[in-house]
Amino acid sequence: MPGPIQSLSRAAAIMRLLAGGERRLGLSEVATALDLAKGTAHGILRTLQQEGFVEQDPESGKYQLGAELLRLGQSYLDVHELRARALVWADDLARASGETVYLGVLHQRGVLIVHHVFRPDDTRQVLEVGSMQPLHSTALGKVLLAYDPVARGELGEGPFESYTPRTLTEAADVDAEAALTRERGWADAVEETWEGVASIGALIQDRRRNPVGAVCISGAVERVCEDGFVKPSLVASVRSAARAISRDLGAGRF
Amino acid sequence: MPGPIQSLSRAAAIMRLLAGGERRLGLSEVATALDLAKGTAHGILRTLQQEGFVEQDPESGKYQLGAELLRLGQSYLDVHELRARALVWADDLARASGETVYLGVLHQRGVLIVHHVFRPDDTRQVLEVGSMQPLHSTALGKVLLAYDPVARGELGEGPFESYTPRTLTEAADVDAEAALTRERGWADAVEETWEGVASIGALIQDRRRNPVGAVCISGAVERVCEDGFVKPSLVASVRSAARAISRDLGAGRF
DNA sequence: CACTGCGGTCGACATTGTCGACCGCCTGTC
């Protein structure tokens, strides 16, 4: 198997670097961070700029991600079959549960949100499509870990990052949680990534029964939980939506 | 000035091809469409796949855009200064006008929507962030054409595409409309791109008075227009929002 | 069974991408 094309891999690394914390970087910073010669980094940045994937601030000379990524990202969503088939079911789930609904797929070492239905109320909400969630501490992530061996491989060994006092950080605990998820067919995450937030997620499969994603509801602990546990009626709603989406993707009757 | 890096330009062309009409293409289709050798196309696709920019359906062998584009597209939005500063003003404009609000920037030969506030009602709406609008027939596009010479250059010579009977298709008419926009400081588009839809847009400038984008409201003709013209109160609201956003970007008092 | 076209691999080699050396400009320091 031949290796990757070096300049493409380097370009991808530059774009990922620009997507990271600092977000605007100079030529020399990019070259140093990726251990490239300045002429090399410049050649790649110049071409990425010509193609719209990178922009350069004319005043500071700093580089940042470009608009073509947004456009192609939207095109990715347009053609995403799972998302297309889930749209209506996700709306229904938001209405039935009164909570925010997320649709996520495994991407690199986390869960990529590909669809987001706002909670049907008047509160201000921020669209999460395109953002990543951790695998070990979210309902979506736990579902993918339970059913997708690739996800488990991506997670690696612990200890994992602790976001709240309730986050599971040991691999053994995360694996036990995955076994529980498989046993009962759904996952929950109560204040494990964000304080005050609880979620319930379930698996989506394609017509070959391969895991292709997960759907979840997410909301305030006070609404999602009762007597210390997530509400069974919400669990039922999430699982029902997951089954409906799976059927639309061609998975047979369960 | 040296040319672009060939393999990067080719990779960009492949991704744009996959973003086009058909959206899922086989190796040979990609090679033929871009006049590349199959080995060349395969090498590029293999690397794009490894980096997450392209995915291959294991059953059909077809290639499509990958999830990393969505993630980087979202990162582009996160760092987009114009959008960050416009968020609150856009929300205010949606509330004040009762209509959908779009924020757009010039990108290649059109307007890229970088922010979208839903009309504050219960109707089902589709998020347009990441989509492109034409330059010659939308309020956002007309504003950019009026103030941004780069936009005018990207538009080229007519005749332009006619979307409705009211679309301006001759370059002279579009230029006259741009002059009118400069004269009165705002643009409108009444059923020029979509039947039954009217929009009002105004320019956003940065601290050096460079045009950096435009904001508009968009809604049903029956609500946006009165006696055959767009409502003056809505024009005032859009212009006010545009000035506020420009000030936040450092443009001085007008 | 033969044919066609698919995705994919391989290796020779021509072309390109790489990178060290150098440039002008800007900023900070003395």
Added chain:
DNA sequence: GACAGGCGGTCGACAATGTCGACCGCAGTG
């Protein structure tokens, strides 16, 4: 004001790579 340092950027030699024609196995069709 002079100087040093570091910036973005260019240039051209050349080593390394990306290109592509030839070929492969497989699946679908007649």
